[in-house]
Amino acid sequence: MDKKSIADPKGRSRPRVKIEDVAREANVSPATVSRVLNHPGIVRPELRDKVMRFITDLSYTPDSAARALKSGRMRTIGAIVPTLGLGIFAESVEALQNRLSESGYTLFIANSQYDQRRELQEMQSLIERGIDGIVLVGGSHGRELRTLVEQTGVPVITTYVSKAGGGIPAIGIDNERATREMTEFLLGLGHVRFGAIANILPSNDRSRARLDGIQRALSEAGIRLEPSQVIRADHSLAQGRKALRQLLTDHPGTTAVICTTDTLAIGAMTEARKMGLNVPRAVSITGFDDVELAAQVDPPLTTISIPAAEIGRGAADYLISAIAGRPVPKSVLLPYRLVVRSSTASPPKADRLPKRPR
């Protein structure tokens, strides 16, 4: 087994070119070649250029294992997302990846399937592989994960939320405030009979915060949301449909349905149409995330837009700084945007609340 070797066009294999090959050809020591690569500043320009030429000529690429072993840096950061489905995190991850590769880092992506146990596993696997930093989604992660982070000291950042537990820094939006604003918008339209569809899982604090926002805004307006008016679901379209059916069966008078996710909202809209209900004339439905589909669906969905790309970039910058030992912010709060489309309108009945000033 000739481990490190590459096959030439004829199929025979020749040994991989290593740093001392370059050194020999260029008539310098391996140390100098290494310096050219890692600290170009400290080597005499002419010599540096000469070595550089040999490097490219021989198409030398440093062995990352050896490099990682000696330097303790893997030049790799990992992201653990709850799901790859529906492309919810795609935009962030792509931005993250772009920013990282600009700085010579590579991104590992793993997914936890909304399961804290798997998240912990993936985390351990990444750490064992000597990852330099980790980006997580959401702020609730189980005690074990937090102690793992503390013990190993790996830089970690949590995304999509504005604050996370256990001293882990975060970059994202204020989820509760966003749904509060959404709810107030609906109240302003005159709605009084609300329902909520939320995907509540222990690992999903984003939805929890969003639900809190709804409830707070409602109770401030003197409206109480009965437990049977909030339906729990997972993150699938099918569950959104089922949830809407149940909600409107139990509470036929409902005029506004707030979902904590676009996926749920789109499912709900489909079901509403199937039930013969016009959206938004009979029911208003809102989502959260502003995925691509949200604008394309019929009617276009009123939702909360999240600065996904900015979150990705921000997470990258944070980690790069943290790894370099530069000072980093505790957490970053980004603005969201309420985008009003056509899935919301004033309620049909005239028993509206008078418009109230915000």
Next chain:
Amino acid sequence: MDKKSIADPKGRSRPRVKIEDVAREANVSPATVSRVLNHPGIVRPELRDKVMRFITDLSYTPDSAARALKSGRMRTIGAIVPTLGLGIFAESVEALQNRLSESGYTLFIANSQYDQRRELQEMQSLIERGIDGIVLVGGSHGRELRTLVEQTGVPVITTYVSKAGGGIPAIGIDNERATREMTEFLLGLGHVRFGAIANILPSNDRSRARLDGIQRALSEAGIRLEPSQVIRADHSLAQGRKALRQLLTDHPGTTAVICTTDTLAIGAMTEARKMGLNVPRAVSITGFDDVELAAQVDPPLTTISIPAAEIGRGAADYLISAIAGRPVPKSVLLPYRLVVRSSTASPPKADRLPKRPR
């Protein structure tokens, strides 16, 4: 900079536990510890158990960089997908990941944004990092990538297609045959006026094969598809909408629209509704992929279902075998399934073709 160290609860850092620590505690040599980990069979059971106990007690995890350096194996495989958006590849990737982790491998995911240049870049980055195997999507990859594969000898497999160029093995379905069957199904329903919406990019041979299938089936039935009857698009919903509008403006008599992607089809359906056209009574629309959304949309979409999870698992098995030097199949052809839902029906006019036997 105390490179390999972990901070204890108080914040001080202590050195990482290494193989010789375990060896010392267990009163054996490092070599034995290594053997317990890598070739458990050749060490005396009692001793093995004893060493094992110390390993877990000290919670020792081998340094992957050192291990990779010495053994030449990274225990990591990479997947390069065109996009993370819309979750098209999510199911495959998740299956791939699950299967790999069963075998002690970790999965790197990268995305190329449907761009051959980026795909090549990512590939190089993976290879530099000493990846053990690579999963690609689709069969068209540019000459440079193919020579890179040949030169380095890294095991590579291509997915979602049944055959790839340049001797790269493949696992997937026969895309052309699938759309041919779809087209024949539509012909059987009596349609004669067709349109096609395809996302054609040089890097997307799947859509090309699918389009070929449509054209072949049609020409066998004596129907010619004018260039203006096939609309090019990228992979977004918005493009699907635009394409449908253009198609029906240029060819108002069209009764069947075949899309090479569910995304495009769903966009097309949305637009059709907006134009006041009933699907399927006025136009039949079909997709390809059978994403989750396809069944949930209104009307549910007639499409081709792909065995995504099986593709992922198969790719994992292939790579694991190839890395171990075991014999591997040239390529694997998996079955697709035509799933008929409610977005298709016989054309409105009576000028149908007589039903023909397949």
Next chain:
DNA sequence: CGCGCTTCTGAAATCGTTTTCAGGATTATT
């Protein structure tokens, strides 16, 4: 009871870099 064979274990070399340490060359200072 002693010899040869098998089975395990340990010492030491090695994988390809990075980096410390010290020394040689070059320039600045008086």
Next chain:
DNA sequence: AATAATCCTGAAAACGATTTCAGAAGCGCG
């Protein structure tokens, strides 16, 4: 022109595991 200071460069020692090679212990057999 001599000495000090500054810059670069090379030799060699790690980094933490794996694996070869050879030797020690255990076994069966005559």
